[in-house]
Amino acid sequence: MTLRVGLIGAGAMGAGHATTLATGVPAARVVAVHDPDAGRAEAVAGPLGARPAATPGELIADADAVIVASPDFTHADLVLACLAAGRPVLCEKPLAETAADARKIVEAEQAGGRRLVQVGFMRRYDPGYLALKAVLAAGVAGEPLIVHNVHRNPVNHTSVSDAGIVTGSMIHELDVVPWLLDTEVTSIRIESPRLTGVKDPQLAWLRLASGAMATIEVFVNAGYGYDVRCEVVGSRGTAQLPARPGVVTSVDGATGTPVGRDFVAHFTDAYRAELTRWAAAAADGTAEGPSAWDGYVANAVAEAGIASLASGTTQPVAPGDRPAFYR
Ligand SMILES: NC(=O)C1=CN([C@@H]2O[C@H](COP(=O)(O)OP(=O)(O)OC[C@H]3O[C@@H](n4cnc5c(N)ncnc54)[C@H](O)[C@@H]3O)[C@@H](O)[C@H]2O)C=CC1
Numbered sequence: 001m002t003l004r005v006g007l008i009g010a011g012a013m014g015a016g017h018a019t020t021l022a023t024g025v026p027a028a029r030v031v032a033v034h035d036p037d038a039g040r041a042e043a044v045a046g047p048l049g050a051r052p053a054a055t056p057g058e059l060i061a062d063a064d065a066v067i068v069a070s071p072d073f074t075h076a077d078l079v080l081a082c083l084a085a086g087r088p089v090l091c092e093k094p095l096a097e098t099a100a101d102a103r104k105i106v107e108a109e110q111a112g113g114r115r116l117v118q119v120g121f122m123r124r125y126d127p128g129y130l131a132l133k134a135v136l137a138a139g140v141a142g143e144p145l146i147v148h149n150v151h152r153n154p155v156n157h158t159s160v161s162d163a164g165i166v167t168g169s170m171i172h173e174l175d176v177v178p179w180l181l182d183t184e185v186t187s188i189r190i191e192s193p194r195l196t197g198v199k200d201p202q203l204a205w206l207r208l209a210s211g212a213m214a215t216i217e218v219f220v221n222a223g224y225g226y227d228v229r230c231e232v233v234g235s236r237g238t239a240q241l242p243a244r245p246g247v248v249t250s251v252d253g254a255t256g257t258p259v260g261r262d263f264v265a266h267f268t269d270a271y272r273a274e275l276t277r278w279a280a281a282a283a284d285g286t287a288e289g290p291s292a293w294d295g296y297v298a299n300a301v302a303e304a305g306i307a308s309l310a311s312g313t314t315q316p317v318a319p320g321d322r323p324a325f326y327r
């Protein structure tokens, strides 16, 4: 039986997920789309034979499962509404804007007794990150000591404030670094070379429970393209995220490869794998992958990072112990 999906938010990510489901996930189809911009809802719903839904409540009541791809500030309430209706939900990152709101989701999901929430940390499904994690787990580079991350966008899309750059963009690394090393963040410090205006770029230093450290540069207005890098320095050598393949051209006195600009295109394989796994679990009335707890922990690290950015001090991170429900 095909999973009947309701999609909330028909912007860049909502449209991307709709296309991925239609072209790469035969087990699911979008049946309804809600967006306060009726034109966007229609533009995504129409070609799929789906219907525009007037309200999120109506959509949640009708669908088997829900994708939340609306702006960050809407996530927590929409996920709580899905939990109240017993619907599996894939919520785009971040799970919430604050750790307190994410914690409410964790409590509500546990009270319901089964996992229903998957958070859109799609890098965990990316073939490159999975290959890097496997190499680290095999000990090829020895003990992981330092993780260097770069995350650059050509222009800011939705991360427009000092805090928004942390909760909207850096949050990918705040999740993926501890996942890669199978450990937890214990403290964070974030600074910016910008002394006035929006603090972009930002540079973060993390300490991890394993003893390892990480740096994260996020630059959402880097201009030249979409560029995501990760290199782990270990006790025996280094392990690096594979670069995206690109044809090398030599033209007009210069040799080079193009740099893409689009995050949806860059992580196409990751989104397809994420949605495939999500649809399979949702069809069984449950969820797998990055959990509400993972979303809450990332929010807690982000919140400490935002406090560090404002105060200029290193901030401890102590989200508490992972409940048995999420092990
Ligand atoms: N996992 C990933 O790689 C990415 C995740 N995201 C996340 O996806 C979400 C959507 O981002 P984008 O599509 O890039 O933004 P966008 O600005 O392109 O689209 C947002 C859409 O939500 C609609 N919207 C506004 N208020 C709404 C409400 N109250 N209820 C329902 N829809 C509403 C807007 O009309 C717009 O169509 C954000 O939470 C963002 O952080 C965004 C880009 C990449």
Ligand SMILES: O=C1[C@@H](O)[C@H](O)[C@@H](O)[C@H](O)[C@H]1O
Residues within 6 Å of the ligand: 153, 157, 158, 159, 168, 169, 172, 220, 263
């Ligand atoms: O999640 C995303 C956006 O919201 C964010 O604005 C970008 O910086 C990220 O690269 C993209 O993956």
